[in-house]
Amino acid sequence: MRRLHRKLLHSSTVAAAFVSMAVLSLALGGDRAWSQAGKTIKLVVPFAAGGGSDILARLVGEQIGRTRGPTIVVENRPGAGTVIGTESVARAAPDGNTVLITANSFVINPHLRKLNYDPLTSFAPVCHLTRSPNVVAVNANSPYRTLAELVTAARAKPGELTMAVNGPATSQQIGFEKLKRAANIDLTYVPFPGGGPATNALLGGHVSSLFVNYPSAAEQFKAGKLRMLAVASRARIETLPELPTIIESGLPNFEEEDVWFGLVAPARTPEESLSQLARWFSAAIKTPEVKSKLAVQELYPVGICGAEFGSYLRKQYGIYGRIISEANIKAE
Numbered sequence: 001m002r003r004l005h006r007k008l009l010h011s012s013t014v015a016a017a018f019v020s021m022a023v024l025s026l027a028l029g030g031d032r033a034w035s036q037a038g039k040t041i042k043l044v045v046p047f048a049a050g051g052g053s054d055i056l057a058r059l060v061g062e063q064i065g066r067t068r069g070p071t072i073v074v075e076n077r078p079g080a081g082t083v084i085g086t087e088s089v090a091r092a093a094p095d096g097n098t099v100l101i102t103a104n105s106f107v108i109n110p111h112l113r114k115l116n117y118d119p120l121t122s123f124a125p126v127c128h129l130t131r132s133p134n135v136v137a138v139n140a141n142s143p144y145r146t147l148a149e150l151v152t153a154a155r156a157k158p159g160e161l162t163m164a165v166n167g168p169a170t171s172q173q174i175g176f177e178k179l180k181r182a183a184n185i186d187l188t189y190v191p192f193p194g195g196g197p198a199t200n201a202l203l204g205g206h207v208s209s210l211f212v213n214y215p216s217a218a219e220q221f222k223a224g225k226l227r228m229l230a231v232a233s234r235a236r237i238e239t240l241p242e243l244p245t246i247i248e249s250g251l252p253n254f255e256e257e258d259v260w261f262g263l264v265a266p267a268r269t270p271e272e273s274l275s276q277l278a279r280w281f282s283a284a285i286k287t288p289e290v291k292s293k294l295a296v297q298e299l300y301p302v303g304i305c306g307a308e309f310g311s312y313l314r315k316q317y318g319i320y321g322r323i324i325s326e327a328n329i330k331a332e
Contacts (some may be wrong), residue, residue, distance in 0.1 A: 015117030039100060041277075042098045044070065046085025048078045049240045052297055053101050056130060059293055063284040070280075079329070080306055081105055081169075083115060087210065090091040092318050094266040099126065102262045104171040107317040111324045112331040120317060125263040125310035126170055129285055130299040134175050134232040135216065135245065139202055143168045147229040147249040150209060151183045158186040160318035161208040166216070169331045172198075172276040174320060175232050175257030177327045180255035211258050215298040220273045238300060244259045255319060257307035262301070262309060278305035305321055 043061055045054040046261025047053045054076060061072030077085030078178070082105045091097035103216055106119050117123075136147055144150040167173035168191055177248045190207050192198035202210040203225060210217070210226070220226045230246045231237050236255040246254045263281055265274060284290055294301065304312065323329070 019106050021123065038070070039097060040073055041096070041328050043072050043074050043083050043101065044089050044098065045074060045076050045101045046078060046082035047076065047101075047103075049076045051196060052259075052299060053103060056261055056284050056294065056299060059290050060129070060281060060284045063287055063290050064280045067284070069246055069284075081109060082112075083109060084162060087116055089266060090268050094124075094268040094270075096265065096269050096277065098264045099263055101129075101174075101176050102264055103259055104174075104259060104316070104320075106262070106264075108171075108174070108320050108324070109331075110317070111321045117174060119313060123322055124267055124269050124274055125306065126263040126265055126274055126311060127264045127281050127305040128260065128309045129281060130294060130300045131233070131260045131302055132297075133214045133216050133237050134172060134257055134259060135217075136179065136229045136232070137212065137221070137226045137241070138208070138229060139205060140227050142208070142227065143204075143264070144209075144229065146226070146245060147244075147251075149187055151250070154185040154187055159188055162179040162188045162190050163209045163211055164190050164192055164201045164207040165211050166195045166198050166213070168192075168328055168332075169324070171252070171257055171259050172211050172213065173329065174323050177323050177329075178257055179232075179251075180210065181326075182246070182251040199226070213307065216299060237298075238292060239295065241297070260302070262313070274306070 089100040
């Protein structure tokens, strides 16, 4: 009888321990992928420190670390229009320990130069993290108060109106080309080495208009020195709900053109690791603290992951290839 009692007591203890382990497993995420929680993951940013992608990487990395995730180490590897950092991740071991922040250049560069990687086959999509709007603007003293007025003037004076653009081969140049095609107008493209110099050209009255990433000129807009006419996103900007989209401004065939940031891993990274990475990063960008800090940079969470993000990349790759070919865009 005592032997039976001891056997039952032992079975109850084992069962209780098993239940405790199961509860702990569920609390930690419910799958083996949480074994990565004790690891260090290298997040490669193919841009210089201090920019939007770098700020995004550090904010999200810190948030993941605070919520029982892995330690995220941000490594800036700028150069060659993001090619250096991107290529390093393409060559990394597909173990879930190295990931890459991507942007529009990820699917622009392959159409402009020979690369040692393919954005659609050398990487596995993880998540579309954020978007940042491009806008069309004029000087505050300009006679054009709407995009429709600018388009009407451009049609009346083919080639005479100019538009400052960060280029070449940028989201802004491609957005400019999309605008020309949707409106069927002849605007003269004036390239600048960044959004700041392009904005200064408009402030100085050297160009008629501007196609720029909103954060690059936000302070000038807020100061009333420049006037925004339309946003190139499909939907209005959350912080500027009164600003119409280009589509709403009478150009229904315009294809949206945001600046975006995403996350990819080397091809052949195990699906379990990709799924867990997606959960960590998509959860982090949606926390109120991170969202508020991203909003200061005019970065808005998206959180589309896995196959859906892969479809987005393929679509962008095709659109950019078409515009680059039609406009004969070249890299410098």
